[in-house]
Amino acid sequence: xPAHASDTLTDFAGLTREQAALRLRPHGFGEGKLRDLWKRVxxxxxxxxxxxxxxxxxxxxxxxxxxxxxxxxxxxTHGGDxxxxxxxxxxxxxxxxxxxxxxxxxxHTACVSTQAGCAQGCVxxxxxxxxxxxxxxxxxxxxxxxxxxRTLAADGERLxxxxxxxxxxxxxNYDAVRDFLAVVQDDLGIGIAPAHTxxxxxxxxxxxLRMARENFPAHLALSLHAAxxxxxxxxxxxxxxxxxAELMAAxxxxxxxRREKIFYExxxxxxxxDSDTQARELAAxxxxxxxxxxxxxxxxxxxxxxxxxxxxxxxxxxxxxLLKEAGIPATVRSRRGLDVAAGCGQLAKxxxxxxx
Ligand code: SAH
Ligand code: SF4
Numbered sequence: 154x155p156a157h158a159s160d161t162l163t164d165f166a167g168l169t170r171e172q173a174a175l176r177l178r179p180h181g182f183g184e185g186k187l188r189d190l191w192k193r194v195x196x197x198x199x200x201x202x203x204x205x206x207x208x209x210x211x212x213x214x215x216x217x218x219x220x221x222x223x224x225x226x227x228x229x230t231h232g233g234d235x236x237x238x239x240x241x242x243x244x245x246x247x248x249x250x251x252x253x254x255x256x257x258x259x260x261h262t263a264c265v266s267t268q269a270g271c272a273q274g275c276v277x278x279x280x281x282x283x284x285x286x287x288x289x290x291x292x293x294x295x296x297x298x299x300x301x302x303r304t305l306a307a308d309g310e311r312l313x314x315x316x317x318x319x320x321x322x323x324x325x326n327y328d329a330v331r332d333f334l335a336v337v338q339d340d341l342g343i344g345i346a347p348a349h350t351x352x353x354x355x356x357x358x359x360x361x362l363r364m365a366r367e368n369f370p371a372h373l374a375l376s377l378h379a380a381x382x383x384x385x386x387x388x389x390x391x392x393x394x395x396x397x398a399e400l401m402a403a404x405x406x407x408x409x410x411r412r413e414k415i416f417y418e419x420x421x422x423x424x425x426x427d428s429d430t431q432a433r434e435l436a437a438x439x440x441x442x443x444x445x446x447x448x449x450x451x452x453x454x455x456x457x458x459x460x461x462x463x464x465x466x467x468x469x470x471x472x473x474x475l476l477k478e479a480g481i482p483a484t485v486r487s488r489r490g491l492d493v494a495a496g497c498g499q500l501a502k503x504x505x506x507x508x509x
Contacts, residue, residue, distance in 0.1 A: 162220040165194065165202060166299070167292030169335040180218065181211045188341060194221065195342025198303045222292040226300070240300060244269065244293060248286050250320055252297040254304060262314040263301040265294055267330055268321025273355050274390045275376075277422060280320040282458035288326040294333040302343055315345050317352040317371070324352075324360025334370050347371060353418060358395045358403045365407040373407060374416040374449070375400075379426050380435040388425070401438070408445045417448045421464035421472065432472045436479035448476055448483040 168176060170191060177187055190212070193199045202221045206213050224242040227249060231238050236256045243249050248269035255262045271278070272285035302312045315337065317323040323330045334350060337343045347370035354360060355376045364373060379385035385392035392400075404415055417439065421427045439446040450473055452463035464472070469485055476483040 161218075163218060164222045164290065164292035165219045166222045166295040166336070167290050167332075169291075169332050170339055170341070171335075172332075177215070180215055182215075186211070191339070191341050195299075195336075195339065198299055198306060222290070222296045223299075224293065224296055238304070240297075242297065242300075250289065250293070250297075252301060252319060254301045256310075260314060261305055261310060261312050262316060263298055263312055264316050264319045265297050265333075266319035266321055267294060267317055267323040267326050267333075271321045272325060273322050275355060276388055277420060277453055277456060277459045277461055279456040279458070282456060288329060289321065291329045291332040291336065294329070295336050298337050298343060298345075312343065312345065314349045315351075316374075317350075318374070322355055322357065324354045324357040324364075327360055327363060331367075331369065338370060351416065353416075355389055355391050356395060356400050357391060358399055361400075361403040361407055365403070365410040368411070372413065372416065373404075374418055375404065376420075377417045377435075378420050380431065380438045384426055384431070388422075397438075405442070408442065412445075414445050414447055415442075417446060418451065419448055420451045420453055421469055422453045423462040423464050423468075425461060427464040427468050427472055429471070429475060432475035433479070436476055436481050439481050440479060443480050446481060448481055449486055450483055451486045 163176065165173065170187070173191070174182075174184065174187055177190075182190065190201060193201050200221050200223065201207060201212055202216055202219055224244050226240055227243040228241040229238060238254045238256075240252045240254070241249055242252065250266040250269055252266060253264040255264065266289065268288050269286035270283050271280045273281055274284075275281040298312070298315065305312055315334075317330065330352070334347075337345050338347060338350065350371040351374050352364070352369070352371040353374040353376060361373065361375075363369070364371075376389070377385075378388050379392075380397070382392065382396050385397060408415060417435075419426070419435070435448070439448070450469060452466075452469060453461055455463070473483045473485055
């Protein structure tokens with residue numbers, strides 16, 4: 154049975170170092186001893202809670218109270234390029250989530266899931282089509298990173314970037330995501346830099362404002378996909394709750410507070426949001442924000458639940474050129490990179506089909 158938290162056992166991976174200090178002190182773990190334990194778990198990527206007894210009486214006694222969440226890997230797939238690897242994890246209650254490892258020389262990236270399913274219901278998204286199951290715990294997010302980091306360590310390599318672009322809406326699970334970042338960014342352990350961390354949101358305005366006000370340790374990517382309310386509402390249900398004016402006001406507050414660029418994600422769907430008019434509309438929306446805006450164009454990945462098609466390459470180029478003419482930097486994501494991650498949810502669907 155893979156390890157997981159229970160009524161009696163606390164998941165160590167669900168604790169920030171500050172929280173762990175409070176919880177472990179009664180068990181005789183002062184600062185130094187906790188540092189040693191933290192390094193074993195997050196630097197050596199060992200599991201002192203279920204490895205053979207250590208001979209350290211206090212450490213071995215901890216097993217009566219703590220465990221380390223390590224979900225079972227139910228399936229793995231490799232991208233055709235050999236650089237992308239998707240892991241499907243089965244959690245203790247049977248929920249399945251995906252994590253993607255994208256290898257690039259010296260710049261390996263993990264794409265992490267923050268929820269099982271998603272409540273936001275975006276029409277082209279496989280995760281959205283399956284509905285919401287539950288929030289992931291901090292420990293379940295940390296476990297994804299520990300697994301990816303161990304996979305890389307086996308080849309003598311290190312994880313450098315984290316993108317919160319897997320299954321789920323990270324700002325709908327704000328506190329657990331914030332604690333997750335505190336764990337994986339901790340310098341004593343995995344030590345991912347905030348500058349190498351990106352959170353992508355469908356645009357939950359209260360969450361964006363919290364990020365701005367709390368100096369959240371990640372860059373912001375906003376899934377914009379449309380630059381007027383009618384088009385946006387047709388693709389993304391949360392757009393009905395937060396109209397563009399309100400959303401962009403939140404983005405402006407974010408930029409003013411942090412003086413850093415926002416990435417605007419634009420999934421290109423043939424005939425839906427890829428016309429010249431729509432490119433000019435996007436350029437007009439971002440023009441006052443030029444210098445603090447970067448657009449990522451991602452041709453649609455096909456999903457079972459949506460009949461749309463990806464924008465053809467010549468139209469993608471034209472859309473990009475119109476943005477560039479207007480002074481808005483735009484990158485086309487190659488289909489072998491982040492777009493594989495954007496298809497998160499698809500592997501879970503395939504696996505569920507096989508499990509039936
Ligand atoms: N919930 C967050 C993060 C996860 S989705 C968000 O929506 O931003 C990560 C990105 O993948 C988002 O920009 C999303 O719009 C995009 N995406 C989802 N399904 C896709 C598909 N079928 N093809 C291309 N991009 C997709
Ligand atoms: Fe959820 Fe993001 Fe998918 Fe929308 S695109 S359903 S917010 S995971």
